[in-house]
Amino acid sequence: MREDSARETYLGSPEEAFSVLGNETRLRVLLELAAVARERGVGAGLSFSELRRRVGVEDSGRFNYHLEQLQEGFIEKDGKEYVPKYPGLAVVSSVYAGTYGGSGLDGQTTHPDMNCPCGEALTVSYESDAEIVAFRCETHGLMTGFPVPPGAASDRPLRALASVAVDRMLANMYLATRGVCPRCWGVIDTAYPIDPSADALVGAELLAARVSCRRCWLRYELPLRTLVAAQPVVRAFYREHGLAPEEILFGDRATGREAVCTITLEQTDGPGQAAVTIELDEEIIELALNGDAAIVDHARA
Numbered sequence: 001m002r003e004d005s006a007r008e009t010y011l012g013s014p015e016e017a018f019s020v021l022g023n024e025t026r027l028r029v030l031l032e033l034a035a036v037a038r039e040r041g042v043g044a045g046l047s048f049s050e051l052r053r054r055v056g057v058e059d060s061g062r063f064n065y066h067l068e069q070l071q072e073g074f075i076e077k078d079g080k081e082y083v084p085k086y087p088g089l090a091v092v093s094s095v096y097a098g099t100y101g102g103s104g105l106d107g108q109t110t111h112p113d114m115n116c117p118c119g120e121a122l123t124v125s126y127e128s129d130a131e132i133v134a135f136r137c138e139t140h141g142l143m144t145g146f147p148v149p150p151g152a153a154s155d156r157p158l159r160a161l162a163s164v165a166v167d168r169m170l171a172n173m174y175l176a177t178r179g180v181c182p183r184c185w186g187v188i189d190t191a192y193p194i195d196p197s198a199d200a201l202v203g204a205e206l207l208a209a210r211v212s213c214r215r216c217w218l219r220y221e222l223p224l225r226t227l228v229a230a231q232p233v234v235r236a237f238y239r240e241h242g243l244a245p246e247e248i249l250f251g252d253r254a255t256g257r258e259a260v261c262t263i264t265l266e267q268t269d270g271p272g273q274a275a276v277t278i279e280l281d282e283e284i285i286e287l288a289l290n291g292d293a294a295i296v297d298h299a300r301a
Contacts, residue, residue, distance in 0.1 A: 045081030097149035114250030173230035186215035
């Protein structure tokens with residue numbers, strides 16, 4: 001009974017939030033306040049009359065009603081001005097991320113210097129129906145597809161969009177090893193070694209890991225060697241050798257290549273449960289991972 005009550009309480013808040021946002025006038029209020037935050041800095045706002053003029057509502061009583069609804073969590077009144085709160089700005093960010101500006105990337109492909117762990121060259125495309133940047137190998141098909149909203153594709157050529165996807169991949173994987181869900185800010189659990197459920201998980205037959213959020217939908221499997229690529233010390237090691245972020249994940253010198261990165265599971269119950277060795281240009285960095293795939297120690301060898 002307590003579990004049902006908790007679930008009803010949890011579901012009530014999102015329902016109310018979506019109800020508040022399901023109105024064009026209120027959305028336009030948030031867009032105008034976000035524009036002011038961009039022009040004058042976060043914390044700046046607009047007076048009632050100026051905000052009403054910019055939104056284009058003549059009935060002041062009706063407009064006041066909409067502002068009262070938004071004050072339940074999306075805006076606040078600071079003196080004589082209405083100021084957007086973080087949830088309101090987050091709504092605007094989501095709106096812009098989902099706005100497609102007609103970049104014409106559909107049907108285009110590019111061939112950056114990226115390889116599948118099997119050695120085959122990758123082809124990159126943007127698939128607007130699925131809203132992903134797709135990295136495909138001729139041998140394995142879709143190697144990985146990273147979700148990228150249409151707004152990100154509006155002002156970037158395809159090759160630049162591929163680099164953006166790689167940067168977000170690395171950032172999200174690093175957050176996962178820190179126990180933070182990049183989607184809902186919930187708690188992430190990382191487990192390894194696992195028996196991968198995805199047959200097409202290239203390279204996972206050696207040592208696979210699973211990342212899953214306790215709260216939202218985020219869950220994926222990947223080679224542990226690939227997850228290691230997101231660690232700041234690893235990225236710095238690659239940068240010192242003149243290698244771009246793309247080359248950490250794809251290519252002949254990626255951590256996913258066994259000749260570059262080797263991982264050994266430890267047989268102890270100590271803080272280090274896996275030992276990682278990465279070699280570039282006869283230089284070596286050694287890492288110790290805990291059970292969440294986070295680094296607990298590292299050294300140059």
